[in-house]
Amino acid sequence: MRNEQSITDRLRALSVIPSSSPLVLGIGDDCAIYRPRGSADDLLFTTDLFVEGAHFLRETHKPAEVARKALTRSLSDIAAMGGSPRFCLVSLCVPKWATPAWLDKFFVALNAAASASEAFLAGGDLSHGEILVCDVTVCGAVPRGTALRRDGARPGHEIYISGKPGGSALGLQQGKGKAWKRHLNPEARLGLGAYIRQKLRATAAIDISDGISLDLRRLCLASGVAAEITDPPRFPGASPEQALHGGEEYELLFTVRPGTRVPSFFEGLPLTKIGVIAKGAPGEVRHNGNLLPALGYDHFQTK
């Protein structure tokens, strides 16, 4: 059986980065970390695919929505490490159905969203192809040595989540209403990421792109710890399962040292304590005392 984790593990084993390289962190976190010679900043790099038939259907997503979601996926990885976006590169494989008018709307929306986040469009590539595939690479920056990583959670650290998960999964099910809007227009939590890095000195963070159960498991695996959680807050109408396993949320899950004063809201966004990091089998997550399967989205699991 193959799944994303097994492929990623294989790649990580393959890719041996010499200690002389300016790469501080390679495969296995939200972003790679690069330390430019003599610079006061570390640079963060992430790339995310947005694929017709896998991530969206052209019938349901307008060109501006495709553009914004494709960008948000990468911006969210920068947010999860507490970074500020600097620029983006966009590669687009263009099928026949994408008319010049579609492309123009796509690029106008992409450029506007990128500029609004200071992830200025710096380049990319174009090709024709059978389906639309968009790959967005974003570079972000943090002061040297301060990037939030997945591997810093320790037993006793408290686990928080932003927002009310489950809306995206509910929207996909309903195809209309507020949840559908939520599904179509997620936001990267860039302000929150910088806040938890600078002010809360979060010990670990990850963005919920594949669901709490799977992404918390990844954080715990990276940190070599287990976790115990209760019910997370839920988007109005979402089921407990949608809140626990639904992907494409782009909320941040983060850990803080015990006793850290975490406000209930950050700029209107709820921050909720959902559990605590524990000793135990690395990656094991318990939900109300029971083992929680990692049911979040995996591109290869179901093949």
Next chain:
Amino acid sequence: MRNEQSITDRLRALSVIPSSSPLVLGIGDDCAIYRPRGSADDLLFTTDLFVEGAHFLRETHKPAEVARKALTRSLSDIAAMGGSPRFCLVSLCVPKWATPAWLDKFFVALNAAASASEAFLAGGDLSHGEILVCDVTVCGAVPRGTALRRDGARPGHEIYISGKPGGSALGLQQGKGKAWKRHLNPEARLGLGAYIRQKLRATAAIDISDGISLDLRRLCLASGVAAEITDPPRFPGASPEQALHGGEEYELLFTVRPGTRVPSFFEGLPLTKIGVIAKGAPGEVRHNGNLLPALGYDHFQTK
């Protein structure tokens, strides 16, 4: 009518990068240039798609060849700016036909080629999808302010080309023999790029990924100049048209100040003077006195 140039021009007009940004150069060259705060280096960024049905067929390209060509396309952009690779990110859209064994061969070859060029594999993304699409982003470095760009050619500068173009186009036509091998296994001219930057102080450079006629035109457009060339050297058996217009060569075309002593070979690779930069309508290229149409490869021209 739309073509790559018109889309690129539109994007360049859209993307306004504030002067406060560390981005020194955005859309319109082989790479974007980023100047990290306080660093002795400028960083170069490029991304290139490699798409099933557009750039390769699964029947004719083995997984290792797909991997190496996909990487070479981006490494060649780093070479054209005189940079040294630092790391790469690889996004892969995986169709059903790509078995776990295929994927493993792909990633082993990709990682080996990346490590050999010091473009260490630092991350990426995976998705399923109807066709195989590979997008490779490479980061390279040059000492601050020394990147070779397309826009530095001035009237009187001499135009050189590396290698013997036309082999890739001939190979595509023949489907066998030395030319086919050349088509399958191009090399990025990283050593040459560093040499022409440091030692020859080249004034402009571009890699021949879409053919001499189109890529020289791009260099001339960026520099606001015209060019006059004679017959370029040819791969054995290639026609004059294949040498002038054939793409996927990944040789370097560069300009030097008049009187620069350019050796006939660099590490066994021929360097040949093919012409001179001239005053005239920006982008206009004359070949043996006649206007040369830019017939190189364009993903959208033929639609």
